[in-house]
Amino acid sequence: MTLFRLDASIRTEGSVTRELADSAQAAWQEARPGQSVIRRDLAADPLPADAWSTSALSGFVPAEQHTEEQLAAKALASTLAEELLAADAYLFAVPLYNWGVSQHFKTWFDLLVTDPRFAPGGDTLLEGKPAALYVARGGGYGPGTPKEGWDHATPWMVRILQDVLKLDLKVSVAELTLAPVTPGMEGLLGLAQDSLDTAQQSAREHGKSLADQVAAAV
Numbered sequence: 410m411t412l413f414r415l416d417a418s419i420r421t422e423g424s425v426t427r428e429l430a431d432s433a434q435a436a437w438q439e440a441r442p443g444q445s446v447i448r449r450d451l452a453a454d455p456l457p458a459d460a461w462s463t464s465a466l467s468g469f470v471p472a473e474q475h476t477e478e479q480l481a482a483k484a485l486a487s488t489l490a491e492e493l494l495a496a497d498a499y500l501f502a503v504p505l506y507n508w509g510v511s512q513h514f515k516t517w518f519d520l521l522v523t524d525p526r527f528a529p530g531g532d533t534l535l536e537g538k539p540a541a542l543y544v545a546r547g548g549g550y551g552p553g554t555p556k557e558g559w560d561h562a563t564p565w566m567v568r569i570l571q572d573v574l575k576l577d578l579k580v581s582v583a584e585l586t587l588a589p590v591t592p593g594m595e596g597l598l599g600l601a602q603d604s605l606d607t608a609q610q611s612a613r614e615h616g617k618s619l620a621d622q623v624a625a626a627v
């Protein structure tokens with residue numbers, strides 16, 4: 410049983426998404442001690458921004474004419490694909506940045522789908538495998554709030570993880586994470602804590618349920 414974990418927070422200290430994924434991973438390891446975890450930390454080890462375009466455009470050139478750069482970009486795409494194919498369950502920890510998807514995560518997905526095994530419309534090699542997505546966002550986006558509808562990251566990530574990669578996805582969002590450090594948000598501290606507590610509880614439950622789902626599928 411192998412767990413794949415992807416992190417995209419640009420913070421290594423104080424990151425809410427990393428804490429949520431830590432909780433889920435700890436619960437997974439408690440349920441299934443000794444099992445391996447594949448890590449892909451997109452902030453600690455960013456993917457080159459031009460790897461996607463280089464790999465994508467190599468598809469229009471005969472294989473025997475591929476340049477060193479194209480071969481390297483394709484090899485990196487292949488590595489990303491192999492990491493997913495080697496796993497049985499998945500954790501994705503990705504914050505909201507600038508009302509959109511993290512560029513690290515977008516680059517990861519764009520590059521991944523240049524690998525022929527993950528080409529859109531092809532086989533769905535991960536279909537039904539259990540996964541969890543952890544999102545943190547500094548503000549509040551609930552119904553009736555001024556920024557309702559401004560989180561353009563979470564719906565897109567759900568779309569690609571659930572509907573493109575066909576993962577059996579659970580989602581947990583901690584919001585108002587900037588309340589403890591932002592003047593003017595003091596009145597939202599209670600809501601922020603509630604949101605964090607709920608997300609933490611979900612993460613612990615996800616870790617165990619992902620392990621149980623994998624065990625049941627064996």
Ligand SMILES: Cc1cc2nc3c(=O)[nH]c(=O)nc-3n(C[C@H](O)[C@H](O)[C@H](O)COP(=O)(O)O)c2cc1C
Nearest residue numbers: 418424425426504505506507508545546547548586
């Ligand atoms: C560069 C940057 C841009 C951000 N943009 C947004 C944003 O558009 N909306 C929002 O609600 N929070 C925004 N935030 C706040 C983060 O979503 C929030 O701090 C979240 O907790 C980050 O995830 P992490 O705790 O895992 O690092 C931004 C933070 C940074 C550093």
